[in-house]
Amino acid sequence: MxxxxxxxxxxxxxxxxxxxxxxxxxxxxxxxxxxxxxxxxxxxxxxxxxxxxxxxxxxxxxxxxxFVDSHTHLVFGGDRSAEFEARMAGRPYSAGGIRSTVAATRAASEGELRSRLARFVAELEAQGTTTFEIKSGYGLTVEDEERLLRLAGEVTDETTFLGAHVVPPEYAEDPQAYVELVTGPMLDACAPHARWIDVFCESGAFTVEQSRRILAAGASRGLGVRLHASQLGPGDGVALAVELDAASVDHCTYLTDADVAALAGSSTVATLLPGVEFSTRQPYPDARRLIEAGVRVALASDCNPGSSFTSSMPFCIAVAVREMGMTVAEALRAATLGGAEALRRTDVxxxxxxxxxxxxxxxxxxxxxxxxxxxxxxxxxxxxxxx
Structure with missing residues (x-):
């Protein structure tokens, strides 16, 4: 009734x-x-x-x-507060710190991961988030990536396979072999538990060529495309996202005029993650430039233990208004409807x-x-x- x-x-x-x-x-x-x-x-x-x-x-x-938080990494083990403290003392941020979380996550039991995830979900809801995406990416073995996505799927339909987060230490001498693993057995195990596929296309992580291959493999299995790009410096990741009709390209800290023009002429959302710049002391992305060019913009928390350990979308709104040139109305829209667009959802x-x-x-x-x-x-x- x-x-x-x-x-x-x-x-x-x-x-x-x-x-x-x-x-x-x-x-x-x-x-x-x-x-x-x-x-x-x-x-x-x-x-x-x-x-x-x-x-x-x-x-x-x-x-x-x-709020619709379209970019989180909520299933992980360990703690990186010492890394944060070192950054605040002047050490620069790099992509390599992810490997310490990988080691802790592999060592954590499924019960430990599930319990911690439940606490994070409660945090999200207490701060007004009702729809959220969760990525894998802290296992980097077939078994661990499948485990993380299966746990994520217990709390959200918006699950993202991020086996291509970084190259794990055991493949440091042969990154192409890891790409083979990601596009083969790992994708086979993870695709049934994922809606999306993502790649960290950045110096220290995956090249454009590797990213294209991984994303194409995921798309061939019916997964939607997302991409981390232009966080640590300019590159070709945004162009790749537009080429592949990615739902979202995330970070977008360092954009060329060509990147902005490509985004403005596409359906790809630029998802900005102000918690990252707050936590790493990198320059904030220029949201005003994107909005005035006609780019669709989302805000997300990027909640993760290394570069943005916040689950608060209100905090992200406040930082975006203060540091990124957004009006309050633009920031609220980006944290709600913009996030829905980044997930290609019309119902939230x-x-x-x-x-x-x-x-x-x-x-x-x-x-x-x-x-x-x-x-x-x-x-x-x-x-x-x-x-």
């Missing part, structure tokens, strides 16, 4: 519905009708349907769509009729407080629909 719930008393409702006012589709003094986990109506509370099973009063608070990241009724009640009168009050726990309640 259908069940209708009316959320009313909303001081400011951000819908991202073009039927409502402004770039965020804001409705003041609003209400939202949910039926069986889906949004069926939004509008002024005075015009809300009255024939419902339950009425919930938001008490004048702001309500926004649940907004509160239009037909969307999943995933929303966040803020302990604030306006979405602007997400950047205005950085570091303050403003998420009063996260509602994650379970149809």
């Amino acid at each position: 259908s069940r209708a719930t009316l959320l009313t008393g909303i001081g400011e409702l951000v819908t991202l519905d073009p039927e409502h006012a402004g770039p965020l589709g804001i409705v003041a003094d609003a209400a939202l009708l949910e039926v069986d986990g889906r949004v069926v109506w939004t509008g002024p509370a005075s015009a809300a349907p009255r024939d419902v099973d339950e009425v919930v009063d938001a008490g004048g608070a702001a309500v926004i769509p649940g 990241g907004h509160l239009r009729p037909g969307a999943r009724a995933d929303y966040v009640v803020l302990d604030a009168p306006s979405h602007v407080h997400l950047a205005y009050r950085p570091g303050v726990p403003l998420v009063a309640r996260t509602h994650r629909a379970r149809p």
Whole structure:
């Protein structure tokens, strides 16, 4: 039997519905009708349907769509706080630190990994995230990569095979043999547990040629394409992402004019990860440049133990506004609808009729407080629909 719930008393409702006012589709003094986990109506509370099973009063608070975090690495063992401390003392960041997490993850039991993952998922939800992607990439053996994806699949449908994170130590003298493993037995084991395939296309990780081969192999198995690129310096990774119609190219710290133009003419989302630059002291990506060129932009946490150990999308919004040239409205859109676009999802990241009724009640009168009050726990309640 259908069940209708009316959320009313909303001081400011951000819908991202073009039927409502402004770039965020804001409705003041609003209400939202949910039926069986889906949004069926939004509008002024005075015009809300009255024939419902339950009425919930938001008490004048702001309500926004649940955050969509389209880039995380949540299944891992170990700790790299000493590495972070060293970076803050002046040591530069490089891709090689991933190998220490690989060793700890291989040594961790499945129970330990599952328990830690559950804690991270609880963190995400407490901070307003209702949809999230999880990558593998800290196992780098056939058995361990399959294990990480299987565990990730217990908590999200958005799972990404990242066997090509770095070349593990046992293949340091023969990286091409590792590419053979990734595109052969490892892909065979992991593809049934993954929706996406990703590669760290960067100096110290995988070349453009290796990345193209790995991504093509994944695509031939029905996996969608994602790519890490241009984090440590300019390169050809963005061009490769556009060539392969990747859903998202992530980091985008160092972009050429040609990269920006290619992204603007494509369906590939540029996913920016401000927690990385905060944690590594690298330059922040220029979101303003991308937005003005017409590139679709997402924000994500890149929650991982090495370069961005934060699970807070509100933190990412605040940093993007302060350091990357985004308005609060642009940052909120990038953290919700932008993340949904990076996952090629149309059912999340907004509160239009037909969307999943995933929303966040803020302990604030306006979405602007997400950047205005950085570091303050403003998420009063996260509602994650379970149809």
